[in-house]
Amino acid sequence: MLTGLSWLALEVKYLEHARSFYEETLEMDCTAEREDELVFAAGETDLVCRRPDGVPRGGLHTHYAFSIPDDEYDDWWDRLSGRGYDLEEAQFGPAKSLYLYDPDGNCVELGQQGGEGPGIDGVFEVVLEVEDLDRAEAFYTQLGFETADVGDDRKRIRMNGPMALELWEPHLGIADARGGVHVDLGFETSEPTAALEAVSDDVRQVDHVSDERVVVRDPDGHVVTFAHR
Numbered sequence: 001m002l003t004g005l006s007w008l009a010l011e012v013k014y015l016e017h018a019r020s021f022y023e024e025t026l027e028m029d030c031t032a033e034r035e036d037e038l039v040f041a042a043g044e045t046d047l048v049c050r051r052p053d054g055v056p057r058g059g060l061h062t063h064y065a066f067s068i069p070d071d072e073y074d075d076w077w078d079r080l081s082g083r084g085y086d087l088e089e090a091q092f093g094p095a096k097s098l099y100l101y102d103p104d105g106n107c108v109e110l111g112q113q114g115g116e117g118p119g120i121d122g123v124f125e126v127v128l129e130v131e132d133l134d135r136a137e138a139f140y141t142q143l144g145f146e147t148a149d150v151g152d153d154r155k156r157i158r159m160n161g162p163m164a165l166e167l168w169e170p171h172l173g174i175a176d177a178r179g180g181v182h183v184d185l186g187f188e189t190s191e192p193t194a195a196l197e198a199v200s201d202d203v204r205q206v207d208h209v210s211d212e213r214v215v216v217r218d219p220d221g222h223v224v225t226f227a228h229r
Contacts, residue, residue: 001144002187004165005123006227009037009048009184010106010136013056014215017103018049023196025083026066027119040080042066043115043122048184060105064182065097065164067113073098075218076110088175099175107177125164129179130220133157135202136167139218142198143187145208162187185186192226 032039035052099113130136145161168179204217
């Protein structure tokens with residue numbers, strides 16, 4: 001039903017601080033600049049950094065993950081640690097990830113995902129904070145996500161779809177990361193209204209409906225857009 005992640009939006013206080021981190025430190029291209037937001041390219045996904053001047057707001061303290069080519073990992077570690085970042089590392093089978101924080105407290109992961117590169121070439125994981133795991137899992141299951149893993153502490157669920165979606169009840173994860181609140185996610189789909197029909201009984205509210213674009217709030221208030229592509 002959902003075929004790709006179009007965008008992930010983050011809330012930032014100062015656009016120039018966000019530009020310095022994402023454009024200079026992480027070497028991402030800025031593809032659009034408006035009065036209240038910057039847009040950076042992460043492969044096929046837009047990373048939107050948005051000042052809190054209206055709604056939808058971007059996500060706060062959102063943990064998410066960028067994919068990098070396997071053979072670039074050591075270079076990224078050396079480059080970022082050389083800039084004074086206090087990095088943390090985790091191993092997932094044969095793949096490694098490093099973690100650091102952006103200027104607004106979002107926990108950014110760079111993970112070996114076999115991407116073509118060079119550099120960051122996609123968003124492969126987003127973490128949402130939820131109040132009720134079962135309710136959130138049921139909502140995203142109706143959109144085609146499939147549960148892949150349940151944490152031993154029963155505080156998190158990992159679901160596979162256009163990217164990995166982790167649903168966390170409030171807690172601290174690796175590198176003291178937290179799930180994002182009021183996160184703004186945009187998904188590609190060939191049938192926006194069909195996606196709405198799948199979750200119509202469970203959305204908190206519907207903000208917009210057209211053949212090309214449907215915007216809803218999930219049960220935890222995250223803004224989810226189904227955009228035709």
